[in-house]
Amino acid sequence: MLITHSAKFSLRPLTLIVSALLATGVAAQEPDKGEIEKITVTTQKRVQAIQDVPVSISAYNGDFLERLGVNELDALSDITPGLVIQEQSPNNPGFVIRGITSDSGSSQSSPRVSIYYNGADVSRSRGSYFELFDIERVEVVKGPQATLFGTAASVGALSVITNKPEEDFSAKINAAVGNFGATSLHGYVTGGNATLQGRLAVSYRKRDGFIENIAGDADSQTSNGTKQDDMHAIDRQAVRASLRFVPNDKLTGDIVYTHEKNADSGTSFKNANYAPTGGDTSPYTYVEMSGSPYSKAVLGAEKLGVDRTVDDVNLTLNYTLSDSTTLTSISAFRRFDSIEVFDADGTQAWFLEFAEDAQGDQFSQELRLVNVQDKLTSIAGVSYFTEDGSQRVPFSTEESIFLNCVGALSALGQPCINADGSVNVLSAVLTAGAFSEIPYSSEFTNYGDNKSYSAFADFTYLVSDALELTAGLRYVKEDKESAYMAVIPDSVLTGGTFFGSNTDGETFSANQSYRDWLPRFNALYRISPDLNIYATLSKGRRSNVLDVTGSTVSDVPAEIIWNYEAGIKGQAWQRKLDYSASVFYQDYTHFQVTLLGDDGIAYQADAGSATNIGVEGELRTIVGEGLQLFANFAYIDATIDDDATNGNLAGNRFRLQPERTFSLGGSYFTAVSNDFNFTSSAIFSYRSDVFFEAANQPNISEDAVSLANLRVGIERADASWSVNLVASNIFDKEYLVDAGNTGGAFGNPTFVAGPPRFYGIEFSMNFGG
Numbered sequence: 001m002l003i004t005h006s007a008k009f010s011l012r013p014l015t016l017i018v019s020a021l022l023a024t025g026v027a028a029q030e031p032d033k034g035e036i037e038k039i040t041v042t043t044q045k046r047v048q049a050i051q052d053v054p055v056s057i058s059a060y061n062g063d064f065l066e067r068l069g070v071n072e073l074d075a076l077s078d079i080t081p082g083l084v085i086q087e088q089s090p091n092n093p094g095f096v097i098r099g100i101t102s103d104s105g106s107s108q109s110s111p112r113v114s115i116y117y118n119g120a121d122v123s124r125s126r127g128s129y130f131e132l133f134d135i136e137r138v139e140v141v142k143g144p145q146a147t148l149f150g151t152a153a154s155v156g157a158l159s160v161i162t163n164k165p166e167e168d169f170s171a172k173i174n175a176a177v178g179n180f181g182a183t184s185l186h187g188y189v190t191g192g193n194a195t196l197q198g199r200l201a202v203s204y205r206k207r208d209g210f211i212e213n214i215a216g217d218a219d220s221q222t223s224n225g226t227k228q229d230d231m232h233a234i235d236r237q238a239v240r241a242s243l244r245f246v247p248n249d250k251l252t253g254d255i256v257y258t259h260e261k262n263a264d265s266g267t268s269f270k271n272a273n274y275a276p277t278g279g280d281t282s283p284y285t286y287v288e289m290s291g292s293p294y295s296k297a298v299l300g301a302e303k304l305g306v307d308r309t310v311d312d313v314n315l316t317l318n319y320t321l322s323d324s325t326t327l328t329s330i331s332a333f334r335r336f337d338s339i340e341v342f343d344a345d346g347t348q349a350w351f352l353e354f355a356e357d358a359q360g361d362q363f364s365q366e367l368r369l370v371n372v373q374d375k376l377t378s379i380a381g382v383s384y385f386t387e388d389g390s391q392r393v394p395f396s397t398e399e400s401i402f403l404n405c406v407g408a409l410s411a412l413g414q415p416c417i418n419a420d421g422s423v424n425v426l427s428a429v430l431t432a433g434a435f436s437e438i439p440y441s442s443e444f445t446n447y448g449d450n451k452s453y454s455a456f457a458d459f460t461y462l463v464s465d466a467l468e469l470t471a472g473l474r475y476v477k478e479d480k481e482s483a484y485m486a487v488i489p490d491s492v493l494t495g496g497t498f499f500g501s502n503t504d505g506e507t508f509s510a511n512q513s514y515r516d517w518l519p520r521f522n523a524l525y526r527i528s529p530d531l532n533i534y535a536t537l538s539k540g541r542r543s544n545v546l547d548v549t550g551s552t553v554s555d556v557p558a559e560i561i562w563n564y565e566a567g568i569k570g571q572a573w574q575r576k577l578d579y580s581a582s583v584f585y586q587d588y589t590h591f592q593v594t595l596l597g598d599d600g601i602a603y604q605a606d607a608g609s610a611t612n613i614g615v616e617g618e619l620r621t622i623v624g625e626g627l628q629l630f631a632n633f634a635y636i637d638a639t640i641d642d643d644a645t646n647g648n649l650a651g652n653r654f655r656l657q658p659e660r661t662f663s664l665g666g667s668y669f670t671a672v673s674n675d676f677n678f679t680s681s682a683i684f685s686y687r688s689d690v691f692f693e694a695a696n697q698p699n700i701s702e703d704a705v706s707l708a709n710l711r712v713g714i715e716r717a718d719a720s721w722s723v724n725l726v727a728s729n730i731f732d733k734e735y736l737v738d739a740g741n742t743g744g745a746f747g748n749p750t751f752v753a754g755p756p757r758f759y760g761i762e763f764s765m766n767f768g769g
Contacts, residue, residue, distance in 0.1 A: 097158075155540055383452075452479075679714070
């Protein structure tokens with residue numbers, strides 16, 4: 001049996017939409033000036049041209065992302081050197097900057113990559129992924145940025161700024177349909193007066209799964225059981241309401257409320273050892289992931305999949321104290337509540353059936369003063385961040401299936417799954433007929449209550465017209481409380497627990513405080529008005545992991561990074577070419593890694609020392625009228641030091657980080673008449689091989705991957721409407737986004753397929769403006 005999805009379009013609704021588009025007109029856009037658009041960033045907590053910031057930054061405005069069709073966070077990986085974003089599901093993303101991965105869902109560990117949303121830290125992984133719509137700007141800052149971004153930015157930060165309300169009325173709607181039953185709708189409306197402006201933006205995306213799941217079908221092993229959905233389907237809605245108030249010429253306030261709801265069908269974990277009924281073990285063919293027959297009662301939902309809700313409120317106040325001094329206050333609250341039911345063995349067997357019920361509340365408050373004088377720019381502030389979260393992991397299995405599938409019943413000579421796809425249930429044999437099956441369930445929960453208090457100062461001094469020096473320092477104090485509770489009953493067949501540390505429902509906790517100083521030093525030298533060079537030295541720190549598992553408490557030391565970097569940023573050809581390049585060296589002590597124990601439970605460990613050396617480069621150019629190209633590359637040699645003191649991970653590469661990445665792309669438009677323009681864009685991306693686990697097992701890896709995306713369309717010359725044909729992974733390459741996973745700890749590694757070719761047609765209409 002093969003996957004047999006096809007695209008089906010209804011011509012009549014499309015005809016009506018096109019007719020409406022043709023009848024609409026708005027004022028023409030500003031003509032192309034024949035130069036690269038100027039991008040300003042707020043990386044250093046003030047508005048600057050990207051060329052004047054002495055750190056490595058990739059920044060994109062919303063128009064650029066829209067032209068390329070980049071409308072998901074993980075798609076930023078295709079155009080950003082040194083960045084990898086892996087999305088198994090919106091509940092389980094991985095953010096990688098320069099080889100360092102931040103993806104732990106444990107409430108007891110801290111992120112390494114800061115994810116900022118409208119200036120506030122939202123880095124906890126289960127709440128950090130969000131829809132990318134109605135965006136003003138994205139900034140990817142590489143290298144430790146703890147001085148200005150906090151301790152979570154131990155290796156870098158990804159900052160997303162949404163579009164703000166405007167006084168003049170404007171609106172836009174974008175609708176699309178595609179293969180795998182894909183439909184989407186995005187749009188916004190804004191307007192107001194000089195004192196009060198509002199903006200409402202919405203996003204809706206739905207698509208069928210691209211890995212068929214036959215569980216519950218007539219020819220499956222669970223024909224009378226739950227009919228599971230096909231895997232990797234998405235169902236995501238988001239709404240963002242923004243309000244800007246300007247009561248006088250000194251105060252500007254922005255309040256933004258975002259609500260997101262995800263109901264995806266979940267991840268296809270394809271078992272490498274056992275095939276579905278009538279199928280094979282290829283990650284790209286259908287699965288038979290039946291889950292637990294007690295899924296609703298034990299795991300919290302009847303079907304495999306994700307149910308996730310995120311609410312975010314952000315209040316930013318900017319008050320002009322004088323011509324040279326501005327006071328900024330950012331207050332933010334974020335709440336996420338998600339449950340993901342997943343079949344960790346990826347088979348028809350009632351074997352490794354889990355759920356993850358993660359919840360968290362985050363609150364942050366930052367106050368900062370920025371004073372700009374002729375030669376000295378001073379930034380000083382204080383911040384407070386608190387998060388209270390939990391991660392509950394229930395488990396369901398049948399005892400004899402579990403023991404047989406992990407190899408504990410090999411003496412009976414019965415495979416876990418027979419050649420015809422049937423599953424051996426051996427409870428009757430083991431209990432002399434007393435039990436036909438023995439359901440087993442357990443659960444554990446980890447808790448984290450973390451508070452962070454910071455004070456920071458940063459000074460930039462213009463020594464001469466050419467030389468600029470920066471020194472910054474953050475003091476951080478962290479109060480952490482970790483807790484653990486588990487109900488793990490003994491097995492009927494073995495008399496002991498299968499895995500995990502049982503507390504019989506009792507909660508164990510521990511608390512600890514940590515302090516550190518995090519400096520940075522930068523030098524920027526202007527060789528000419530169009531060419532700058534810079535050097536930087538900065539310290540990063542990933543917080544200690546206070547790991548509580550039952551009555552056992554371990555304190556994994558803080559991961560310390562010293563980053564040494566030099567770079568160049570320039571322009572040429574009358575701003576028709578922008579370019580930048582950097583070289584860096586990073587030295588790690590107490591490098592933290594995520595490992596899976598023999599019981600399948602992930603934990604943090606100290607892998608010792610590590611070194612990361614790399615080179616990155618970017619350029620963007622206008623080649624001719626209407627043609628804009630970009631290219632970037634990164635070479636990153638990130639390894640745990642090959643030293644005997646680093647144990648069995650010595651010499652291994654960092655997980656999820658390719659040594660080489662490269663991308664090339666661009667956009668092209670030309671007038672085909674007085675009324676219409678032809679538009680197009682393309683992205684080609686390449687990454688070398690990656691390991692998915694710190695152990696660097698060759699069978700838990702992926703070879704080099706090259707992908708291409710394409711958009712072609714027609715737009716009205718006044719930009720009132722456009723129609724585009726869009727396609728991603730146009731050559732339909734098969735590749736993996738993850739491997740190993742929880743099943744690997746039980747001798748059953750699983751593999752997660754990347755998306756196949758998606759294609760469709762997209763319509764946009766602008767009003768006002």
